[in-house]
Amino acid sequence: MRATLPAALILSSALALTACAAGEKTTPLPADEPPPAAGMTDGATEDDAVEVTRAELKDADGASRGTVTIEDVDDGRLAVVVEASGLTPGFHAVHLHTIGKCEPNSVDPKDATKKGDFLSSGGHLGEGDHPDHAADLPPLLALKDGTASLRVVTDRVDSDTLLDDDGSAFVVHEKPDNFANIPERYASGGADAETKKAGDAGPRVVCGAFLPE
Ligand SMILES: [Cu+2]
Ligand SMILES: [Zn+2]
Numbered sequence: 001m002r003a004t005l006p007a008a009l010i011l012s013s014a015l016a017l018t019a020c021a022a023g024e025k026t027t028p029l030p031a032d033e034p035p036p037a038a039g040m041t042d043g044a045t046e047d048d049a050v051e052v053t054r055a056e057l058k059d060a061d062g063a064s065r066g067t068v069t070i071e072d073v074d075d076g077r078l079a080v081v082v083e084a085s086g087l088t089p090g091f092h093a094v095h096l097h098t099i100g101k102c103e104p105n106s107v108d109p110k111d112a113t114k115k116g117d118f119l120s121s122g123g124h125l126g127e128g129d130h131p132d133h134a135a136d137l138p139p140l141l142a143l144k145d146g147t148a149s150l151r152v153v154t155d156r157v158d159s160d161t162l163l164d165d166d167g168s169a170f171v172v173h174e175k176p177d178n179f180a181n182i183p184e185r186y187a188s189g190g191a192d193a194e195t196k197k198a199g200d201a202g203p204r205v206v207c208g209a210f211l212p213e
Helices: 007-026
Strands: 050-059 064-074 077-084 090-092 094-097 106-108 111-116 140-142 148-154 168-173 204-210
Touching: 050 077, 050 168, 064 204, 077 140, 077 168, 140 148
Parallel strands: none
Antiparallel strands: 050 064, 050 204, 064 077, 077 148, 090 140, 094 168, 106 111, 168 204
16 A cells, blocks of 8 residues: 655645745855955955065155065965055056066166166066066056055966066056057057057056065
């Protein structure tokens, strides 16, 4: 003879399932767990970030303009964290340059005919054209009071490259970065060689050197 479940048991099971499903939909996030910060990868929070290196930002007169910190956030991805001040309000191009030497009025290591502020820091880190260099980062926005902060995660560069024998530098430029985005109506051939070097970002105004220990 086939056993049948009592109707009351079936009903209570159904109610339990419904309650469970409804509960899952409305369960709030634990209050002590902040949402992941923008730019973080799955499961990584700012708390997981480990400082790799840090540099003081200086202008050509040697005055402090804040700090830049490199953090290992997750699986080798790096966060570049900038806290700057004393900048001209508006957008400024920022890049990682090849040499950790921030010398005012120095000679370009690749072109001895060029001399200027922080040219000792070399060109953009990485191969190819701007904005595909490992060096290239989103711009920094300086507020009306000249302060600026930025936190960006990049997977284009690793800490060994930043902290190789001659180090590297974080450079803030006077002008915005055009990311070599030159519309056809301005130039039929697109960006020229000069633009593909550094995005027409103008002089280097602030520099911070990352050096190996
Ligand atoms: Cu640059
Ligand atoms: Zn570049």
